[in-house]
Amino acid sequence: MRSLPAKPAFGTCIILLVIACALLAPLIAPFDPNDQDILNSLAPPFSTGDGGRHWLGTDRLGQDILSRMIFGTRVALTVAFGAAAASAAIGVPLGLAAGFLGRAVESAVLVLADMILSIPFILLALVIMSVLGASLLNLVICFAAVRWAQFARVSYSLSLELREKDYVMACRAGGISLGRTLLVHVLPNMLGPITVILTLELAYAILMESGLSFLGLGAPPEIPSWGGMLQEGRDELDTAWWLTTSPGLAIMATAIACNFIGDWIRDRLDPRTQGVLR
Amino acid sequence: MNTQLQVTDLRVHYPIRKGVFRRQVGAVRAVDGVSFGIAEGETFGLVGESGCGKSTLARAILRLQQPTGGTVQFRHRDGGEIDVTSLPAPAMRALRRDIQIVFQDPYSSLNPRLSIGMTLAEPVRAIEGVGSRERRARVAEALAAVGLPMEAARRFPHEFSGGQRQRIAIARALITRPRFVVLDEPVSALDVSIRAQVLNLLVDMQRERALTYLFVSHDLSVVRYLCNRVAVMYLGRIVELGEVDRMFAAPRHPYTRSLLAAIPRPQPRKIRPPLGVVGEPPGPLSVAGGCAFRSRCPHATGHCAAEPPVLRDLGNGDLVACHHAETLPATPRFVAA
Numbered sequence: 001m002r003s004l005p006a007k008p009a010f011g012t013c014i015i016l017l018v019i020a021c022a023l024l025a026p027l028i029a030p031f032d033p034n035d036q037d038i039l040n041s042l043a044p045p046f047s048t049g050d051g052g053r054h055w056l057g058t059d060r061l062g063q064d065i066l067s068r069m070i071f072g073t074r075v076a077l078t079v080a081f082g083a084a085a086a087s088a089a090i091g092v093p094l095g096l097a098a099g100f101l102g103r104a105v106e107s108a109v110l111v112l113a114d115m116i117l118s119i120p121f122i123l124l125a126l127v128i129m130s131v132l133g134a135s136l137l138n139l140v141i142c143f144a145a146v147r148w149a150q151f152a153r154v155s156y157s158l159s160l161e162l163r164e165k166d167y168v169m170a171c172r173a174g175g176i177s178l179g180r181t182l183l184v185h186v187l188p189n190m191l192g193p194i195t196v197i198l199t200l201e202l203a204y205a206i207l208m209e210s211g212l213s214f215l216g217l218g219a220p221p222e223i224p225s226w227g228g229m230l231q232e233g234r235d236e237l238d239t240a241w242w243l244t245t246s247p248g249l250a251i252m253a254t255a256i257a258c259n260f261i262g263d264w265i266r267d268r269l270d271p272r273t274q275g276v277l278r
Numbered sequence: 279m280n281t282q283l284q285v286t287d288l289r290v291h292y293p294i295r296k297g298v299f300r301r302q303v304g305a306v307r308a309v310d311g312v313s314f315g316i317a318e319g320e321t322f323g324l325v326g327e328s329g330c331g332k333s334t335l336a337r338a339i340l341r342l343q344q345p346t347g348g349t350v351q352f353r354h355r356d357g358g359e360i361d362v363t364s365l366p367a368p369a370m371r372a373l374r375r376d377i378q379i380v381f382q383d384p385y386s387s388l389n390p391r392l393s394i395g396m397t398l399a400e401p402v403r404a405i406e407g408v409g410s411r412e413r414r415a416r417v418a419e420a421l422a423a424v425g426l427p428m429e430a431a432r433r434f435p436h437e438f439s440g441g442q443r444q445r446i447a448i449a450r451a452l453i454t455r456p457r458f459v460v461l462d463e464p465v466s467a468l469d470v471s472i473r474a475q476v477l478n479l480l481v482d483m484q485r486e487r488a489l490t491y492l493f494v495s496h497d498l499s500v501v502r503y504l505c506n507r508v509a510v511m512y513l514g515r516i517v518e519l520g521e522v523d524r525m526f527a528a529p530r531h532p533y534t535r536s537l538l539a540a541i542p543r544p545q546p547r548k549i550r551p552p553l554g555v556v557g558e559p560p561g562p563l564s565v566a567g568g569c570a571f572r573s574r575c576p577h578a579t580g581h582c583a584a585e586p587p588v589l590r591d592l593g594n595g596d597l598v599a600c601h602h603a604e605t606l607p608a609t610p611r612f613v614a615a
Contacts, residue, residue, distance in 0.1 A: 166387035167397075169342055170450065174401030175374035184400075188391045 004264075011260030014253050022073040029067035030055070033224045037062030042240045057242040059232055068224040069246055075213075075225035076206050076254060078136055083143030083205040084198050090144055091151025092194060096182055098152065099159025110156065113149035121146055121208060122215070129217040139218060143205055154197050158190045192266040199262025203255035210251055226251050280353060282318045282458055282490040283339070287311050288348035288363075290331070290338045308334040310514035311348070313589075316458075318353070321484065321491040323505035323522065325498060325537070327559065331514040332494050333382075336460045338363075339492070340379055341370060352377065352458070375405045378451035382463035384443035388435040394421075394446055395431030401454050420449040424479060441472035445479065452483060458490045465500060477504060498541050502526055510534045513559055513570045516589060520596030530598040532575050532606065569601070577602050 004012065021028065030052050040049045041062040047054055049064070056065040098109035116124070125142050132138040162168055163186075171181040206226075212218035213227025214234075221228065226247040233243025289312075291305035308331040316322040326332045337343040339350050341362060350362040352373070365373060381387040388397055398420055399413040408416070417431050424445040435443060444464060451459055461480065465473040477500065484491060495501050501508055502522055509519040510533065518531040529535045536555040557574050569587050572578040581601050589597040592604070600606075 166381040166383060167389040169337075170379070170381065170387055170447075171400070172342055173340055173374060173377075173379045174450070174454075175371040175405040176400055177404065180404070184392070185389050189389070 007260040008264035011257035011264070014257035015261065018073045018077060018254055018257075021070045022077050025071050025074060029064075029070045031064035031067040033063060033067040033071040034222065035063060042236065042243075044240070045242050056246050057240070059229070059240075059243055060236065065229070065242065065246055068229060069226070069250060071224045072226045072229065072247065072250070075136065075219045075223055076209065076251075079139050079143070079209045079219075080202045080205040080254075080258075082136075082140035083147065083209075084201040086140055086144035087147035087201060088151050088194065088198055091148035092155045092187075092190075094148065095152040095155025096159055096186065098156045099163060100178065100182065100186075106156075109152055113152045116146055116149040117153070122211060125208070125212055126215070126217060129212065134217055134220045136219060136223070139209060139212065143208070147201060147204070150201065151194070151197060154193060155190055158193055159186060162186050162189055192269050195265045195269065196262050199258045199265075202258040202262075206251055206255055206258075210247075280318045281315045281351075282320070282353050283316045283492070284349075284351040284359075285315070285335075285339065286313050286349045286351070288313070288335065288338060288350065289346045290334050290343060291346040307514050309338060309345075312511075312514070312516055313348075314509055314516065314519060316490055316492060317506075318490055319484075319488055320507065321493055321505045323501040323508035324492060324494045324511060325496060325501055325508060326511035327496060327537075329559070330511045332496075332511050333462055335511070336379070336462050336492060336494050340377055340460060341365075342379075355457070371405065374401075375454040376457045377460070378454065378456040378458075379460040379462060380444070380447050380451045380464045383467050384440050384447055385435075385467070387447050388443055390435050393432055393434055394438075397435075397446070398431070398450050398453055401450065405454055416453055420453040423452065423483070424449045439472075440468050441476060444468060444472075444476050448476075448479065448483070452487070455487070456489070458492070460492045460494070462494045463496070464493075466495065466497060473500070480504070498526075498537060510537065515570065515599065516597075517571065517600070518596070518598045519589065520594075520598075524594070524596060530592060530596070530603045530606070531571075531600045532577055533571050569599075577606060 031054075037050050037058065038061065040047075040054075040058055041060050043049060043054050043058040043062070045055060045057040047057065049058065049062070054064050054066070056069065058064055059068070094109050094113075098106045124146050128142040128145060129138060132141065168181060168185055171185055176185075209218050209225070210227030210230060213225045214231040216231070218227050219225040229247040230244055233240065233247075236243050288309055289307070290309040291307050293302045294304045294306065295301060296303045310331075312335060314322070324332045324335065334343060338345040339362065345363050348363065351359045352362050353359055355376070360369075360373070362370070362373065362377070388394075392400075395414070395417050398417045402408055402413050402416050414431075418428055421428060421430055426442065426445055426449070430438075430442075430446075435446070438446065444467075448464070464480065465476050468476060480491070481504065483489060491504075493501065493505055505522045507520060508522045508525060509516045510525075510531065511517070512533050518525065518529065518534045525534065526538065529538050532555065555574050555576060560570070560573055568583040568585060569575070569578070572582040575582065579602070585601070587599045587601050589599045591597055
C-alpha cells in the first residue's frame with residue numbers, strides 16, 4: 001500500500017491515537033482518573049504531584065487531567081460511533097423506503113423527519129435523557145432517536161435521484177426484484193454521500209455529547225468525559241486555562257479527523273476517482 | 279405475418295394535484311389513446327419532437343410506467359397472446375425475458391459500481407435463475423456477440439467509451455434472448471462516427487435472432503435507414519402511420535411535412551419554400567378541443583377546432599389523422615431520391 005495523502009493520514013493518526021487511548025487507558029494513564037488530591041488542586045501543567053508529574057495539570061479536585069482525557073476517549077468513541085451507526089441503521093432504510101415504496105410511506109417518513117429536525121436537538125435530548133436517565137447507552141439511544149432523520153432525508157433525496165437513473169429502470173426491465181435493486185444497485189451508489197454524513201454525524205455526536213455532558217445530562221459524573229471536563233473547567237476559565245483547553249482541543253481534533261477520513265473514503269468509494277488516488 | 283405486439287388505445291395520464299388535500303385538478307395526457315401493431319421481425323419507428331410522449335409510450339409498453347388505460351397484447355413464444363398491462367407481478371417478471379429495452383444515455387444506463395460481467399449477469403440471474411458457471415458463459419457469449427473482448431467483463435463502465443457502453447447496454451438487453459426490444463433513442467447520445475457502427479450492430483442482431491424492434495427516435499434519417507414502418511406522434515397522439523418509404527416520399531399530415539422539411543439537406547444554398555408552421559407545441563397541459571396541431575397548422579379551419587381528427591385509412595393502408603389530408607396542396611419533394 002502506498003502512502004496516504006496528508007489529510008487522511010493526519011485524520012487516521014488522530015483516530016488511531018484516540019482508539020489506542022480508549023483501549024489501553026488503564027495502562028497508559030499516569031494516574032487513576034478519579035483519584036482526588038485536594039492539596040494539589042488546580043496545579044498547572046508540568047507540575048509534580050503526589051506520585052508523578054501532571055503533564056496537563058490537575059482540576060479543582062486535584063484529579064490528573066491527562067488521565068481523565070485518556071479515559072474520556074472511551075465515552076467520546078462509544079457515543080460517537082454508537083450514535084452515528086445507530087442513526088444510519090435506522091435512517092437509511094427509512095429513506096430508501098420513502099424513495100421507493102410509494103407516496104404513503106414517503107409522506108409518513110418525511111413528515112416525521114421534518115418534525116424531529118425542526119425541534120432543537122438539545123431540547124429533545126433534554127427530554128429524552130431526563131426520562132431515560134444518564135447513561136452511555138441512553139446517550140446512544142437519544143442520538144439515534146433524533147439523528148436518524150438526517151440520514152433518512154439524505155438517503156431519500158439520493159433515492160429520488162437514483163430511481164430516475166436508467167440503470168435502476170434497467171433493473172425493473174431486467175426483472176430484478178426491488179430488494180436486490182436497492183441492495184446491489186441503489187445502496188452502493190449512495191455510500192459516498194452517506195459516508196460523508198456519517199463522519200459529520202460522528203463529529204456532531206462528539207460535540208453534542210460534550211454539550212449534554214456540559215448540561216449534566218450526558219455521561220454520568222463518575223465517568224470522565226471531555227464534555228464533563230469542559231463543564232467543570234468553565235468556572236476557572238480566567239484562572240486555570242488548562243482545564244478547558246485540553247478537552248476542547250481533543251474534541252476539535254477528533255471532529256476534524258473524522259471529516260478528513262470521511263472525505264477520503266468518499267473519494268475511494270467512487271470508482272471514477274480511484275485511478276487518481278492509487 | 280403475425281402481429282408481435284398490438285397496442286390498443288394506450289393512455290398514460292399524469293395527475294396534477296393542487297391544494298392542501300392534493301385534489302386532482304387535471305391530468306397531463308402524455309400518451310392519449312395510441313393504437314398500432316408491430317409485425318413479427320419488423321422494425322417499427324416512433325418519431326416526434328421532445329415531449330411528445332414517445333419515451334413514455336415506450337416505457338408504458340414495458341410497464342416501467344403503469345399505463346392509465348388501454349391494452350398491450352404481446353404474442354408469446356407458444357403463439358398465445360397476453361395483455362402486458364394487466365399481468366400480475368410474477369408473470370410480468372417472467373415475461374421480461376422476452377421484452378427488453380436499450381436506453382438512450384449509455385452513461386446513466388450502466389451501474390458505475392458493477393463490473394460489466396456483473397451487470398450482464400443480473401438479468402440472467404433474476405429471470406432465468408441459472409448457476410454462476412452458466413452465467414459466466416452467457417456473459418462471454420453476449421460480449422462476443424456485440425464485438426467486445428472477454429476481459430471487458432472484469433472492467434467497469436467508466437473504462438469504456440460511449441459507443442462501447444451502448445454495446446454493453448445492447449448485450450444486456452439481448453442476454454435473456456428476448457423476442458421484442460424497445461430501442462429508446464439508442465444512438466442519439468453517440469458521436470456521428472459511432473452511430474453507424476451501433477446501428478449496424480442492431481441490424482445484424484435483428485437478422486441473426488429474428489428480433490422485433492420498436493425504434494424510438496427524433497432522428498428521421500436514422501429512422502428511414504432502419505425502419506419498415508413509422509408512426510409520427512404529436513402531443514401524445516399518433517398523427518400519421520405508414521410505410522417508411524411512402525411517408526418520406528409523400529407525407530400526408532402537415533406535421534409530418536414540417537418534420538421532414540426540417541431534415542438538414544446536403545445542399546444548404548437551395549432555397550426551400552417555408553411551410554408556414556409556426557411556434558412551439560402548446561404543451562400537453564392545455565386542454566384544447568379539436569386537432570392538437572391546429573394552433574400551428576397553416577391549413578387549419580373551423581372544422582379542425584370543432585372536431586378532433588381520428589386516424590383514418592387513405593386507401594393504401596397508411597393512416598393519417600387530418601381532416602384535410604386529401605385536399606392539401608401537392609407535397610413538395612422532401613427527400614432526395
